[in-house]
Amino acid sequence: MTDRPHLPGAMPNAFQPGKGNLGPDELALVARRQKVLGPAYRLFYETPVHLVRGEGVWLYDPQGQAYLDTYNNVASVGHCHPHVVAATARQAALFASHTRYLHDGVLAYAEKLLSTFPAELSHVMFTCTGSEANDLAFRIAQAHTGGTGFIVTENAYHGVTAAIAAMSPSLGTGVALGPHVRTVAAPDPLRLTGDLGAAFAGAVQGAIDDLLRHGIKPAALIVDTVFSSDGVFTDPAGFLAPAVAAIHAAGGLFIADEVQPGFGRTGGTMWGFQRHAVLPDMVSLGKPMGNGYPVAGLVLQPRVIDAFGSRARYFNTFGGNAVAAATAMAVLDVIEMEGLMENSAKVGAYFRDALLDLSARNPALGPVRAAGLFVGAEIVQNGDAMRPDAVRTAQVVNRLREARVLISATGPRANVLKIRPPMVFSTDNVDYFMDRLETALAP
Amino acid sequence: MTDRPHLPGAMPNAFQPGKGNLGPDELALVARRQKVLGPAYRLFYETPVHLVRGEGVWLYDPQGQAYLDTYNNVASVGHCHPHVVAATARQAALFASHTRYLHDGVLAYAEKLLSTFPAELSHVMFTCTGSEANDLAFRIAQAHTGGTGFIVTENAYHGVTAAIAAMSPSLGTGVALGPHVRTVAAPDPLRLTGDLGAAFAGAVQGAIDDLLRHGIKPAALIVDTVFSSDGVFTDPAGFLAPAVAAIHAAGGLFIADEVQPGFGRTGGTMWGFQRHAVLPDMVSLGKPMGNGYPVAGLVLQPRVIDAFGSRARYFNTFGGNAVAAATAMAVLDVIEMEGLMENSAKVGAYFRDALLDLSARNPALGPVRAAGLFVGAEIVQNGDAMRPDAVRTAQVVNRLREARVLISATGPRANVLKIRPPMVFSTDNVDYFMDRLETALAP
Numbered sequence: 001m002t003d004r005p006h007l008p009g010a011m012p013n014a015f016q017p018g019k020g021n022l023g024p025d026e027l028a029l030v031a032r033r034q035k036v037l038g039p040a041y042r043l044f045y046e047t048p049v050h051l052v053r054g055e056g057v058w059l060y061d062p063q064g065q066a067y068l069d070t071y072n073n074v075a076s077v078g079h080c081h082p083h084v085v086a087a088t089a090r091q092a093a094l095f096a097s098h099t100r101y102l103h104d105g106v107l108a109y110a111e112k113l114l115s116t117f118p119a120e121l122s123h124v125m126f127t128c129t130g131s132e133a134n135d136l137a138f139r140i141a142q143a144h145t146g147g148t149g150f151i152v153t154e155n156a157y158h159g160v161t162a163a164i165a166a167m168s169p170s171l172g173t174g175v176a177l178g179p180h181v182r183t184v185a186a187p188d189p190l191r192l193t194g195d196l197g198a199a200f201a202g203a204v205q206g207a208i209d210d211l212l213r214h215g216i217k218p219a220a221l222i223v224d225t226v227f228s229s230d231g232v233f234t235d236p237a238g239f240l241a242p243a244v245a246a247i248h249a250a251g252g253l254f255i256a257d258e259v260q261p262g263f264g265r266t267g268g269t270m271w272g273f274q275r276h277a278v279l280p281d282m283v284s285l286g287k288p289m290g291n292g293y294p295v296a297g298l299v300l301q302p303r304v305i306d307a308f309g310s311r312a313r314y315f316n317t318f319g320g321n322a323v324a325a326a327t328a329m330a331v332l333d334v335i336e337m338e339g340l341m342e343n344s345a346k347v348g349a350y351f352r353d354a355l356l357d358l359s360a361r362n363p364a365l366g367p368v369r370a371a372g373l374f375v376g377a378e379i380v381q382n383g384d385a386m387r388p389d390a391v392r393t394a395q396v397v398n399r400l401r402e403a404r405v406l407i408s409a410t411g412p413r414a415n416v417l418k419i420r421p422p423m424v425f426s427t428d429n430v431d432y433f434m435d436r437l438e439t440a441l442a443p
Numbered sequence: 444m445t446d447r448p449h450l451p452g453a454m455p456n457a458f459q460p461g462k463g464n465l466g467p468d469e470l471a472l473v474a475r476r477q478k479v480l481g482p483a484y485r486l487f488y489e490t491p492v493h494l495v496r497g498e499g500v501w502l503y504d505p506q507g508q509a510y511l512d513t514y515n516n517v518a519s520v521g522h523c524h525p526h527v528v529a530a531t532a533r534q535a536a537l538f539a540s541h542t543r544y545l546h547d548g549v550l551a552y553a554e555k556l557l558s559t560f561p562a563e564l565s566h567v568m569f570t571c572t573g574s575e576a577n578d579l580a581f582r583i584a585q586a587h588t589g590g591t592g593f594i595v596t597e598n599a600y601h602g603v604t605a606a607i608a609a610m611s612p613s614l615g616t617g618v619a620l621g622p623h624v625r626t627v628a629a630p631d632p633l634r635l636t637g638d639l640g641a642a643f644a645g646a647v648q649g650a651i652d653d654l655l656r657h658g659i660k661p662a663a664l665i666v667d668t669v670f671s672s673d674g675v676f677t678d679p680a681g682f683l684a685p686a687v688a689a690i691h692a693a694g695g696l697f698i699a700d701e702v703q704p705g706f707g708r709t710g711g712t713m714w715g716f717q718r719h720a721v722l723p724d725m726v727s728l729g730k731p732m733g734n735g736y737p738v739a740g741l742v743l744q745p746r747v748i749d750a751f752g753s754r755a756r757y758f759n760t761f762g763g764n765a766v767a768a769a770t771a772m773a774v775l776d777v778i779e780m781e782g783l784m785e786n787s788a789k790v791g792a793y794f795r796d797a798l799l800d801l802s803a804r805n806p807a808l809g810p811v812r813a814a815g816l817f818v819g820a821e822i823v824q825n826g827d828a829m830r831p832d833a834v835r836t837a838q839v840v841n842r843l844r845e846a847r848v849l850i851s852a853t854g855p856r857a858n859v860l861k862i863r864p865p866m867v868f869s870t871d872n873v874d875y876f877m878d879r880l881e882t883a884l885a886p
Contacts (some may be wrong), residue, residue: 030543033545036446036554037550037567040748040752041568041756041758042756043543048544054540058566059538074760079538080536080538092528095496096734098517100487102472102473103495112585123479129572136603160759161604161605163605165755172754172756174754201800203671224453286760287760292760292761293737294737294738294764302481309483310617311617313454313457313484313485314603315485317729318571319572321737
């Protein structure tokens with residue numbers, strides 16, 4: 001593979017119209033998309049996938065061919081889980097109120113959800129998307145601290161609202177960062193020297209100092225607790241603590257973005273921040289919360305909402321509606337009943353070991369990082385961890401797609417395989433994946 | 444009633460904890476809400492309503508008592524419409540993909556939706572909420588115009604993201620407007636003198652001039668096309684055209700916020716802007732789009748997305764997912780099959796005439812404004828349209844609630860009855876409402 005650099009902020013694994021090997025039906029769909037959805041939409045893969053059905057870890061195209069889903073963390077308890085679908089259908093047929101009437105459903109769910117958090121995190125506010133949850137956290141952090149400065153990692157992604165896109169550098173240089181936003185190097189053990197926690201905290205302190213030097217009071221440090229878009233950084237557990245201490249010492253808040261890692265995926269703990277034994281001031285939730293139903297939220301310590309709550313009200317028409325609550329409750333039920341957090345830990349460890357084993361044998365597969373079923377594996381040149389290979393990563397992702405196994409790539413160098421299957425993934429599914437990955441890694 | 448002024452930006456019809464006449468079950472629900480949802484949530488009414496079931500225009504409490512819903516425009520084709528519920532359930536059980544895979548559903552819906560717009564508005568982008576749709580419009584308007592100035596009406600509401608809350612003065616003085624936001628007096632025929640269109644355009648031109656005087660290039664004028672939160676201003680149809688011409692002449696865009704008026708509610712036309720024979724550059728959609736399912740969107744002219752699309756991508760995890768598309772398609776089906784736009788026109792006219800008739804007989808009921816089933820009726824003192832009566836408005840709203848008829852109040856003086864029932868509302872429902880309204884208006 002070549003050293004062709006990955007353009008910063010370009011989307012890894014994006015379809016380029018006019019390329020790929022699409023059949024006539026799919027070409028027609030692509031043409032219709034361009035006509036009605038416009039130029040800001042992106043498809044995955046050199047040859048996009050046309051899907052019509054989902055069940056468990058499998059997705060199906062119109063010909064009935066099965067694809068192993070090793071990527072989609074939204075359908076976290078498995079595509080179209082019958083318990084969740086039934087809850088949605090039942091409540092939608094009964095009542096779909098909003099939160100300005102009294103209804104038990106949203107409260108029962110709020111209480112159940114909060115029971116999975118440390119006691120200090122005892123309020124929850126409901127939105128429809130993770131972007132809205134982070135946007136609300138942004139507003140609350142400003143109201144609470146009186147500050148306006150936000151610190152994020154260099155390739156962070158936190159959402160698409162105007163305020164949050166301006167602190168999501170992974171959207172690329174075409175989307176300007178806000179003047180009050182500072183970026184810090186991600187806690188990449190390959191690139192930060194010395195103790196990872198101390199090094200990351202040092203970077204955060206540098207950003208705090210720079211904000212203050214510009215007369216900007218820090219409002220918050222926000223991180224995805226597995227650093228998904230930065231390349232998946234998981235270990236050693238605990239490395240986040242010094243950075244959290246640094247932002248707190250500066251009077252800022254720590255916001256844990258659990259939109260991707262949350263709801264048991266990291267295994268062993270329900271929330272990614274718990275692996276680091278830190279206590280966030282706010283925690284944003286999203287993607288897997290409703291297994292596909294649009295529901296998200298923000299969990300917070302009551303003291304941080306005092307200032308906002310005294311001045312402003314918050315109403316999200318669909319946020320916390322009765323159907324959202326019933327659906328999200330069903331998801332929590334399934335995670336518990338089927339032991340999916342434990343399954344994530346067990347199958348995730350098996351997955352990591354299989355990747356490490358292959359990495360030891362195959363010089364294209366470099367460092368492997370994982371927390372439960374959130375896995376990042378680097379594609380590198382000649383076994384050199386410091387030589388990322390974006391081109392070969394794209395080749396592997398697309399070869400896997402041809403073998404009907406779905407993953408994608410991430411990281412600032414677009415060389416990290418992003419592996420994030422439904423949590424019902426089995427060790428057999430891992431074997432199936434590994435077999436095809438090894439083939440895809442052939443020269 | 445007294446002249447006690449309504450506090451600017453205070454929410455009309457908000458419950459005050461500790462007041463009202465709640466039973467023990469409802470008191471317990473209120474206590475649980477305060478414990479888990481925190482201080483930024485609001486309930487409606489002096490005595491909040493506890494609801495558990497919905498069907499058509501009726502909502503039911505746990506005792507099975509029926510409430511006539513004359514307020515909720517989200518359940519626009521009727522609460523829990525079986526055709527819509529079935530579409531949600533069917534698609535949720537089959538597949539709930541996002542827009543990075545090919546799927547016919549989102550395209551079929553996009554095409555059907557766009558067929559209800561003028562040909563120039565030929566792209567649609569999907570979000571989950573109206574707030575997200577307006578936030579996306581905000582980003583696109585800035586990218587297209589290179590400007591940052593936004594013009595809104597004095598009591599506008601466009602959403603709750605940081606960027607959009609900063610241009611939603613109805614959220615109150617606790618939520619700061621952005622430095623690049625200018626407000627203009629709403630097109631209130633009682634308070635603007637002379638020709639309404641010319642007067643409103645004059646106000647918009649003044650805001651444009653003020654932006655330019657501050658070195659701020661205008662990006663857009665955004666209005667709710669029935670000015671819902673300003674007090675519902677509907678006539679004469681066409682009055683918006685000069686203001687649209689003014690913002691266009693200044694190089695800015697016109698964004699029609701159809702989150703509340705859209706989808707046939709205004710009767711005669713599918714979209715509120717069509718009553719004014721203007722052509723928006725972008726149109727934001729929301730609330731009734733999925734009859735309660737969280738789906739929203741932004742319809743736009745392709746030329747305005749060129750700049751944004753060349754620099755940025757847009758992905759909304761749940762926006763345009765297969766279930767959202769199937770649900771929203773079912774809503775369009777029902778609007779068409781049941782002739783709900785026509786019903787809005789017919790029943791809306793009957794409703795307006797009934798209110799006008801009562802207004803002629805009752806000095807507490809002042810000006811009545813309506814477009815289809817979007818109705819605003821002012822409560823005033825002694826038949827004087829210039830003496831709004833917020834206290835009596837609150838009394839009427841709460842008396843109606845005690846009579847199990849749901850509406851709310853709006854406007855900067857909190858004296859406008861906001862009447863916005865599901866579009867399946869019948870003339871019998873109007874009679875039922877009017878009977879109880881007359882009783883509620885008793886001294």
